[in-house]
Amino acid sequence: MYNEKMYNLGNKRSVIRELFEYGKKRIAEFGADSVFDYSLGNPNVEAPKEINETITELLNTLDSIEVHGYTSAPGNLSTRKAISKNIKERFNFDIPENNIYITSGAAAALTITLNALSTKDRAEYITFAPFFPEYNVFTNAANGVLKVVPFDEKTFTPNLAAFEKSLSAKTKGVIVNSPNNPSGVVYDEDTIKKIVDIIEKANKKFNTNIVLISDEPYRELVYDDIFVPYLPNYYDNTIVCYSYSKSLSLPGERIGYIAVSPKLHMADAVVLAVAGAGRSLGYVCASSLFQRVIEKCINVKVDIAAYKKNRDLIYNSLTEIGYQCIEPKGAFYLFVKSLEEDANAFSDKAKELGLLLVPGDDFGAKGFVRLAYCVSYDMIKRSIPAFKKLYEMYQ
Amino acid sequence: MYNEKMYNLGNKRSVIRELFEYGKKRIAEFGADSVFDYSLGNPNVEAPKEINETITELLNTLDSIEVHGYTSAPGNLSTRKAISKNIKERFNFDIPENNIYITSGAAAALTITLNALSTKDRAEYITFAPFFPEYNVFTNAANGVLKVVPFDEKTFTPNLAAFEKSLSAKTKGVIVNSPNNPSGVVYDEDTIKKIVDIIEKANKKFNTNIVLISDEPYRELVYDDIFVPYLPNYYDNTIVCYSYSKSLSLPGERIGYIAVSPKLHMADAVVLAVAGAGRSLGYVCASSLFQRVIEKCINVKVDIAAYKKNRDLIYNSLTEIGYQCIEPKGAFYLFVKSLEEDANAFSDKAKELGLLLVPGDDFGAKGFVRLAYCVSYDMIKRSIPAFKKLYEMYQ
Numbered sequence: 063m064y065n066e067k068m069y070n071l072g073n074k075r076s077v078i079r080e081l082f083e084y085g086k087k088r089i090a091e092f093g094a095d096s097v098f099d100y101s102l103g104n105p106n107v108e109a110p111k112e113i114n115e116t117i118t119e120l121l122n123t124l125d126s127i128e129v130h131g132y133t134s135a136p137g138n139l140s141t142r143k144a145i146s147k148n149i150k151e152r153f154n155f156d157i158p159e160n161n162i163y164i165t166s167g168a169a170a171a172l173t174i175t176l177n178a179l180s181t182k183d184r185a186e187y188i189t190f191a192p193f194f195p196e197y198n199v200f201t202n203a204a205n206g207v208l209k210v211v212p213f214d215e216k217t218f219t220p221n222l223a224a225f226e227k228s229l230s231a232k233t234k235g236v237i238v239n240s241p242n243n244p245s246g247v248v249y250d251e252d253t254i255k256k257i258v259d260i261i262e263k264a265n266k267k268f269n270t271n272i273v274l275i276s277d278e279p280y281r282e283l284v285y286d287d288i289f290v291p292y293l294p295n296y297y298d299n300t301i302v303c304y305s306y307s308k309s310l311s312l313p314g315e316r317i318g319y320i321a322v323s324p325k326l327h328m329a330d331a332v333v334l335a336v337a338g339a340g341r342s343l344g345y346v347c348a349s350s351l352f353q354r355v356i357e358k359c360i361n362v363k364v365d366i367a368a369y370k371k372n373r374d375l376i377y378n379s380l381t382e383i384g385y386q387c388i389e390p391k392g393a394f395y396l397f398v399k400s401l402e403e404d405a406n407a408f409s410d411k412a413k414e415l416g417l418l419l420v421p422g423d424d425f426g427a428k429g430f431v432r433l434a435y436c437v438s439y440d441m442i443k444r445s446i447p448a449f450k451k452l453y454e455m456y457q
Numbered sequence: 458m459y460n461e462k463m464y465n466l467g468n469k470r471s472v473i474r475e476l477f478e479y480g481k482k483r484i485a486e487f488g489a490d491s492v493f494d495y496s497l498g499n500p501n502v503e504a505p506k507e508i509n510e511t512i513t514e515l516l517n518t519l520d521s522i523e524v525h526g527y528t529s530a531p532g533n534l535s536t537r538k539a540i541s542k543n544i545k546e547r548f549n550f551d552i553p554e555n556n557i558y559i560t561s562g563a564a565a566a567l568t569i570t571l572n573a574l575s576t577k578d579r580a581e582y583i584t585f586a587p588f589f590p591e592y593n594v595f596t597n598a599a600n601g602v603l604k605v606v607p608f609d610e611k612t613f614t615p616n617l618a619a620f621e622k623s624l625s626a627k628t629k630g631v632i633v634n635s636p637n638n639p640s641g642v643v644y645d646e647d648t649i650k651k652i653v654d655i656i657e658k659a660n661k662k663f664n665t666n667i668v669l670i671s672d673e674p675y676r677e678l679v680y681d682d683i684f685v686p687y688l689p690n691y692y693d694n695t696i697v698c699y700s701y702s703k704s705l706s707l708p709g710e711r712i713g714y715i716a717v718s719p720k721l722h723m724a725d726a727v728v729l730a731v732a733g734a735g736r737s738l739g740y741v742c743a744s745s746l747f748q749r750v751i752e753k754c755i756n757v758k759v760d761i762a763a764y765k766k767n768r769d770l771i772y773n774s775l776t777e778i779g780y781q782c783i784e785p786k787g788a789f790y791l792f793v794k795s796l797e798e799d800a801n802a803f804s805d806k807a808k809e810l811g812l813l814l815v816p817g818d819d820f821g822a823k824g825f826v827r828l829a830y831c832v833s834y835d836m837i838k839r840s841i842p843a844f845k846k847l848y849e850m851y852q
Contacts, residue, residue: 113521
C-alpha cells in the first residue's frame with residue numbers, strides 16, 4: 063500500500079523529538095521552569111529588523127505578480143547576481159549567476175545536489191563524524207551510501223588516515239560541515255588543506271573528480287573573529303550548499319542556494335543536472351518573496367553577540383563545574399563528554415533533572431551529548447544548578 | 458560526473474520555454490505590441506488585497522520566531538485545523554488535521570505522494586489525456602511509470618473503455634486533474650462515478666487498493682457555477698493534492714497541501730509514509746509565513762470574474778472566427794483544434810503573426826494547441842485580428 067522505506071522514515075521518531083515530547087509532559091506536570099530544553103536547533107534570536115522592513119517595502123512598492131508570482135527555476139536573475147557579487151566581495155571568488163541555483167533552504171540544496179551527482183557506479187559520499195544525521199537520509203534518497211570518518215577526540219577534527227582509507231573509485235563526494243553541527247568546531251585552513259590534499263591524491267589514484275560539498279548553514283555564526291575558509295578557493299571540484307536559516311533567522315521560510323564552482327569538472331553540465339534534479343524532486347522555485355528579501359538584505363546579519371553571550375555562559379559554567387566540553391568556535395551547539403560511557407543513559411539521568419540533552423550516537427559520536435544553546439540566556443542561567451547536581455551524581 | 462537523467466531533465470528545454478524565448482527576441486525586434494503571449498500558465502490576476510494585509514498584520518503582531526521559525530514537518534497545527542475545518546464546511550467530508558500535510562505547492566504534494574506510495578511491485582500510475590507533462594517527470598522520479606488514457610475528442614472526457622484496459626495488478630494510482638490543464642474541462646459527477654466504478658472493479662479483480670490522486674490546483678477557478686465533485690466523497694482510497702498558487706495568486710510562494718482521506722486503506726501508515734517522503738526529498742516545512750497567511754485567508758478567493766471575462770472574450774471570438782474550441786469550464790486554458798494535422802507546424806505559423814500557442818503533443822493531445830488566457834484583457838482584444846489572419850491562411 064505504501065513505500066516501506068518512506069514509512070520507516072516517517073515513523074521513526076528521532077531522539078530529539080522524543081526529548082521534546084518528554085519536555086512537554088514535564089512542563090504540564092511541574093511547570094515551565096522545570097525544563098531546560100537544549101534539544102532543538104531552532105534559532106531563538108529574532109530575524110534582523112531589516113527583514114520585516116524589507117517585506118513591507120516590497121509589498122508596498124512592487125506589483126503583486128512581481129512579489130508573489132513564479133520565478134524561473136534557478137531563481138530571480140537579480141537575486142542570483144546579488145549572491146554572486148556578495149561571494150566575490152567576501153571570498154574573492156567568481157561564481158557567475160548562472161552557477162547559482164536558489165533553493166528552499168540547505169536541506170533542498172543538499173538533496174538536489176546529491177540527486178544531480180549520483181551515478182550508478184559512483185554514489186558513495188563520505189562525511190566526518192560528528193555529523194548531521196539527515197545526511198544518511200539524503201544520500202539514501204539519492205540512491206547513495208554515506209560513509210562516516212571517525213574524529214580525533216582531542217581536536218574534533220577528522221582522522222585523516224581513516225579518511226584516506228575511506229576514499230575509493232566509487233567515491234562521488236565528500237560532505238564538509240564547518241562550522242559543525244553538532245560540535246560547533248570550525249575546521250581551520252590547515253585541516254582544509256590536508257583534506258583537499260587527500261582528495262587530490264585519490265583523484266589521481268582512481269582517475270576521479272571527487273566533489274567537495276560544503277554544507278555551510280552556520281558560516282555566519284562564528285565567534286572570536288575566527289576565519290572560515292571558503293572551500294572553492296582550495297579545491298576546484300566544489301559545490302557550496304548555503305542557507306539563510308541561521309544567518310537571518312528565517313529557518314521556516316526555506317531559503318538558501320547551491321553554488322557550483324565554475325572550476326568544477328564539467329561545471330556547465332552539472333549546473334543543468336542540478337536544475338533537472340530540482341525539477342524531478344518537485345521544487346518549482348524558492349519563495350519569490352524571500353528571494354527578493356535576501357537580495358535586499360544580502361549584507362544583513364543576525365545578532366551574533368546574543369549567541370556568543372550564550373556560548374560563553376554555558377561553556378564557562380560547564381567547564382568550571384568539571385565537564386569536558388569542546389569549545390565551540392561557531393554554530394550554536396556545545397558537545398559535552400558524557401559522564402558515563404553510554405550517553406543515552408546519561409541523557410536519561412539528565413532528563414530527571416529537567417535537562418534535555420541529545421545523545422551523540424546519531425551524530426556518529428558515542429559518549430557525548432549535544433546542547434543547542436540557541437535558547438534564552440535566562441534559561442541557561444537557571445539551568446546551571448541542575449548541571450551541578452548532575453555532575454555531583456557521578457562523583 | 459553527473460546523473461544522466463537529471464542532466465537530460467535540466468537540459469531539455471520545454472516547448473513552452475522555447476516559445477517564451479522566441480517572444481523575447483520578437484519583442485526586442487518589433488516591440489511589445491508584436492507579441493501575443495499565450496504560452497505560460499502564470500496567473501496575471503493580483504493576489505487578493507487580504508494577502509498583503511494579512512502579511513503586514515502578522516509581522517506587526519507576532520514574534521519573529523513565531524512568524525519565520527521552523528514549523529513541524531506537516532505544518533502548523535492551527536493551519537492544518539483550519540484546512541480540515543474548511544474541507545468539512547465546503548465538501549461535508551472529514552479529513553482530520555493529522556491527515557493534512559502542508560507542502561511547498563502542488564508539485565511538492567505530487568512528488569511526495571508518489572514517493573510515499575510507489576512500491577517495487579506496484580508503481581504504475583494512470584492519467585487521462587490531455588495531461589500536465591510534469592506527471593511524467595514526477596512519476597519517473599518516484600521510480601514509477603505513467604500510462605496515459607486517450608480522450609473522447611467531442612467531450613474531452615476519458616475514453617473509459619481504454620481506461621478499463623489500462624488498469625492492472627501493477628496499478629498503484631490514478632491521477633485526475635479537474636479542472637484540467639490544458640483543456641479547461643471539468644469532469645462532471647457522472648464521469649467521476651464511472652471512473653470510480655472502473656477502479657472498484659479493478660480492485661476486486663486484482664485484489665488491489667488503487668489510490669485516486671486528485672490534483673486540483675484549479676479547483677476554485679470555475680465559471681458558470683459549475684459543480685466540481687470532491688473525490689473523497691466518491692471513493693475511499695483518495696488523496697487530494699491542493700495548491701493555493703491559483704486560488705490566491707501565490708504561485709511563487711509555494712504553498713499547498715496533501716489531504717489523505719481517513720477512509721483510505723491503511724491511511725495512518727500512508728500518512729507516515731507521506732511524512733517520510735517529504736523528509737527524504739528535503740522538504741523541511743512549507744514557508745512558515747505563508748502557512749499563517751493561508752490560515753487567516755482560508756475563505757479568501759482571487760477575482761475569478763477577471764478570468765471569466767477573459768474566457769468569454771477569447772472563446773467567443775475564436776469560435777466566431779471559425780476555430781473549434783473546447784469551452785473551458787474552469788482553469789485558465791483554452792484548447793483549440795489545430796488548423797492542420799501537425800500542431801507544431803500550426804504553432805510555427807501562428808508565431809509568425811506573434812501568436813504564441815503551445816502545441817498539444819506534450820500534453821498527450823496531438824492536433825491541438827493550448828492558450829493560457831491568464832493574460833491582460835487588452836492583449837486578448839489586440840490579438841483577435843492576428844487569429845483572424847491565421848484562420849484565413851488556412852482557407
